[in-house]
Amino acid sequence: MQTLKTNKKSIKRSLEWLERAKKVIPSCTQTFSKGPSQFVQGVAPIYLDRGLGSHVFDVDGNEYIDYAVALGPVILGYCYPRINQAIIRQLEKGITFTQMHPLEVEVAELIVKYNPSAEMVRFGKNGSDATTGAIRAARAFTGREKIACGGYHGWHDWFIASTTRNLGVPEFNKGLIHTFSYNNLEQLEKIFSENKNQIAAVILEPSTFEEPKDNFLQKVKDLAHKNGALLIFDEVVTGFKIGMSGVQGYYKVIPDLTCLGKALANGMPLSAVAGSRDIMKIFDKVFYSFTFGGEALSLVAAQETILELSEKKVHDYLWKMGQILKDGYNQLAKKKGLEGITECKGLAPRTLITWKDQGPELDALSLKSLFQQECIKGGVLFTGVQHMTFSHTQEDIQKTLAVFEDAMEVMKNALRNGSAEKYLEGKRVEAIFRKLE
Numbered sequence: 077m078q079t080l081k082t083n084k085k086s087i088k089r090s091l092e093w094l095e096r097a098k099k100v101i102p103s104c105t106q107t108f109s110k111g112p113s114q115f116v117q118g119v120a121p122i123y124l125d126r127g128l129g130s131h132v133f134d135v136d137g138n139e140y141i142d143y144a145v146a147l148g149p150v151i152l153g154y155c156y157p158r159i160n161q162a163i164i165r166q167l168e169k170g171i172t173f174t175q176m177h178p179l180e181v182e183v184a185e186l187i188v189k190y191n192p193s194a195e196m197v198r199f200g201k202n203g204s205d206a207t208t209g210a211i212r213a214a215r216a217f218t219g220r221e222k223i224a225c226g227g228y229h230g231w232h233d234w235f236i237a238s239t240t241r242n243l244g245v246p247e248f249n250k251g252l253i254h255t256f257s258y259n260n261l262e263q264l265e266k267i268f269s270e271n272k273n274q275i276a277a278v279i280l281e282p283s284t285f286e287e288p289k290d291n292f293l294q295k296v297k298d299l300a301h302k303n304g305a306l307l308i309f310d311e312v313v314t315g316f317k318i319g320m321s322g323v324q325g326y327y328k329v330i331p332d333l334t335c336l337g338k339a340l341a342n343g344m345p346l347s348a349v350a351g352s353r354d355i356m357k358i359f360d361k362v363f364y365s366f367t368f369g370g371e372a373l374s375l376v377a378a379q380e381t382i383l384e385l386s387e388k389k390v391h392d393y394l395w396k397m398g399q400i401l402k403d404g405y406n407q408l409a410k411k412k413g414l415e416g417i418t419e420c421k422g423l424a425p426r427t428l429i430t431w432k433d434q435g436p437e438l439d440a441l442s443l444k445s446l447f448q449q450e451c452i453k454g455g456v457l458f459t460g461v462q463h464m465t466f467s468h469t470q471e472d473i474q475k476t477l478a479v480f481e482d483a484m485e486v487m488k489n490a491l492r493n494g495s496a497e498k499y500l501e502g503k504r505v506e507a508i509f510r511k512l513e
């Protein structure tokens with residue numbers, strides 16, 4: 077395996093942009109997970125200029141292999157020719173119109189073709205549009221107000237009320253949302269028994285980075301239906317990523333409603349709520365309507381993305397490459413004596429690398445920060461989550477594993493000396509949500 081020299085990169089221009097942003101943009105970011113606090117400050121790039129395939133280039137001209145790919149949307153690759161050309165063709169005809177566009181029908185038909193839960197579809201822009209639309213539809217359909225949720229579902233009041241970043245969210249929302257953990261059926265049973273005939277829907281991310289245990293997803297579905305609630309799968313991340321039919325197709329548990337987003341349009345802003353006709357017809361009456369819902373550039377990108385995913389059997393590739401990266405990482409961890417401290421887990425097209433708390437100066441976030449620092453110095457833009465794209469090459473994976481190996485060497489030294497902080501050349505990564513007790 078090749079070994080790479082890890083060099084601290086110049087981030088001078090990134091820092092200049094940051095200084096300008098501080099004056100005009102609160103927290104300097106539109107997306108907390110992309111903001112400066114999520115990367116080792118002083119080491120990591122802050123502003124990206126462009127992307128090509130699986131690589132991104134920062135404003136200082138440094139090149140990185142990117143696995144976060146804009147937090148998941150870029151499934152084919154940056155500037156993927158088929159998608160770019162389709163967008164340009166549509167651009168010359170118009171972006172968004174006064175009436176509907178046939179692309180709305182065509183893309184809805186494609187989603188119906190591939191998503192097992194879908195007979196009808198409504199579009200949105202962000203994942204939060206889709207989840208919030210699904211929740212409103214479920215409340216309207218059942219005549220109930222309360223929600224059980226297991227996952228992250230976006231920025232709207234109904235969900236954010238359940239988190240620690242709930243400033244500005246009216247208090248009453250808290251009483252309407254109850255959270256449960258993945259694979260914890262007892263928690264969900266308790267929610268139902270304490271809120272009899274009040275739960276409109278159970279919404280969850282059907283795949284976290286854990287395998288569902290003991291038929292968990294089917295049991296959640298049965299429990300929801302037994303209690304007259306709808307089951308909503310939030311497949312904003314996993315839809316069209318794990319396979320053409322998403323996690324529901326993979327585990328063969330079909331929800332009443334599905335939320336799609338991210339990978340749907342290779343980076344263009346598009347999301348969707350889909351479901352059975354009898355439930356989706358409630359959207360005739362529910363208010364779910366916005367100016368850019370049928371915007372054509374995103375729809376044409378979705379059309380071509382879905383066709384490309386299907387024609388090229390992209391998911392076979394994502395599974396194969398993701399597995400090489402995942403196995404490679406776990407083998408390296410074993411070889412370096414880091415087994416049990418770090419792990420790469422999850423379904424191969426989308427994996428998570430975790431570091432476990434090892435003591436006061438070796439807490440999980442400090443360890444992650446140090447590992448990120450070393451990866452970035454080696455040319456890998458590490459965030460913890462690896463989304464495989466159709467543009468990641470064998471060479472990318474081999475280079476990444478070489479960078480991981482070098483980074484693990486530094487981690488070993490930090491662990492031996494009882495401090496990750498001592499090895500950090502910048503400010504460590506911060507948590508977006510405080511840990512709930």
Ligand code: PMP
Pocket residue numbers: 147201202203204205207227228229230231281310311312313337
């Ligand atoms: N659901 C899930 C599972 C998500 O991961 C996200 C975003 N990370 C959302 C919903 C919200 O999507 P958006 O940020 O596009 O509103």
